[in-house]
Amino acid sequence: xxxxxxxxxxxxxxxxxxxxxxxxxxxxxxxxxxxxxxxxxxxxxxxxxxxxxxxxxxxxxxxxxxxxxxxxxxxxxxxxxxxxxxxxxxxxxxxxxxxxxxxxxxxxxxxxxxxxxxxxxxxxxxxxxxxxxxx
Amino acid sequence: xxxxxxxxxxxxxxxxxxxxxxxxxxxxxxxxxxxxxxxxxxxxxxxxxxxxxxxxxxxxxxxxxxxxxxxxxxxxxxxxxxxxxxxxxxxxxxxxxxxxxxxxxxxxxxxxxxxxxxxxxxxxxxxxxxxxxxx
Numbered sequence: 001x002x003x004x005x006x007x008x009x010x011x012x013x014x015x016x017x018x019x020x021x022x023x024x025x026x027x028x029x030x031x032x033x034x035x036x037x038x039x040x041x042x043x044x045x046x047x048x049x050x051x052x053x054x055x056x057x058x059x060x061x062x063x064x065x066x067x068x069x070x071x072x073x074x075x076x077x078x079x080x081x082x083x084x085x086x087x088x089x090x091x092x093x094x095x096x097x098x099x100x101x102x103x104x105x106x107x108x109x110x111x112x113x114x115x116x117x118x119x120x121x122x123x124x125x126x127x128x129x130x131x132x133x134x135x
Numbered sequence: 136x137x138x139x140x141x142x143x144x145x146x147x148x149x150x151x152x153x154x155x156x157x158x159x160x161x162x163x164x165x166x167x168x169x170x171x172x173x174x175x176x177x178x179x180x181x182x183x184x185x186x187x188x189x190x191x192x193x194x195x196x197x198x199x200x201x202x203x204x205x206x207x208x209x210x211x212x213x214x215x216x217x218x219x220x221x222x223x224x225x226x227x228x229x230x231x232x233x234x235x236x237x238x239x240x241x242x243x244x245x246x247x248x249x250x251x252x253x254x255x256x257x258x259x260x261x262x263x264x265x266x267x268x269x270x
Contacts, residue, residue, distance in 0.1 A: 019267055023219075031222035034250055042263045050267065080266055082219060082259070084158075087166035114262050115169055123258035124217070127249050128177045131215055132154055132185065 016109075017074040019051050020066055022094065023082040025058035032059055035082055056094060063094075067101045067108070077108045084115030151213040151244075153185055155201055157229065158217040160190035167194055170217055191229060198229075202236045202243070212243045219250030 023035040039053035054066040079098060081090055090113060098108050114120055158170040174188035189201040216225055225248060233243050249255055
């Protein structure tokens, strides 16, 4: 672990060369600010070449835009939806977008949405608890 | 603190009698599951009478439905949006819904969205980090 840290940038998991954070998109230009903020935090830690931010609709860049400019050496991409729940978008629209971008030399995998992670669920419970009582 | 805990149910913050968790809503019936799960966790801890779950559109109950069946003693309600970012919905639609439900004897306050909380932001960074590297 110490060796990795001396590199300055943490190593990616072996199974992914790149992660794309995928938010919904909005007609409101201010809406994207928290997603950009998350992206900047993560790309500063892991290297800009290892993380991208894309939007499903209404806001650019699209998933297609981001995949088009991936480094030529990237072979396995994970798409992490910045969504709280799975609905039509993550069951149909995003899988269809991903399917159209798969290539023989580029495997793209859709991860469960970030809201599905136990860490985010626990944080949300704590936020509600903070608003309600003294925890 | 110990006295409160012996009551079994933690006390609400003095400024709110009730909190309404407000999610977006979806045509997909499975979409609401994580929000219902959060609601059940929180209402088990704080008491069903102190927490409700409502949806902005497409899924019932609506904010109006929930406000209509609040206990008659409730005077100050907080609405906590289960959203990651603020767009048109939280800048216009939800404030308009809330405005139409305010009464002389019932004050309703819109909180910042849950995704705006530092705890949720930190959890999301950690989830991305977990997917990317070994943290």
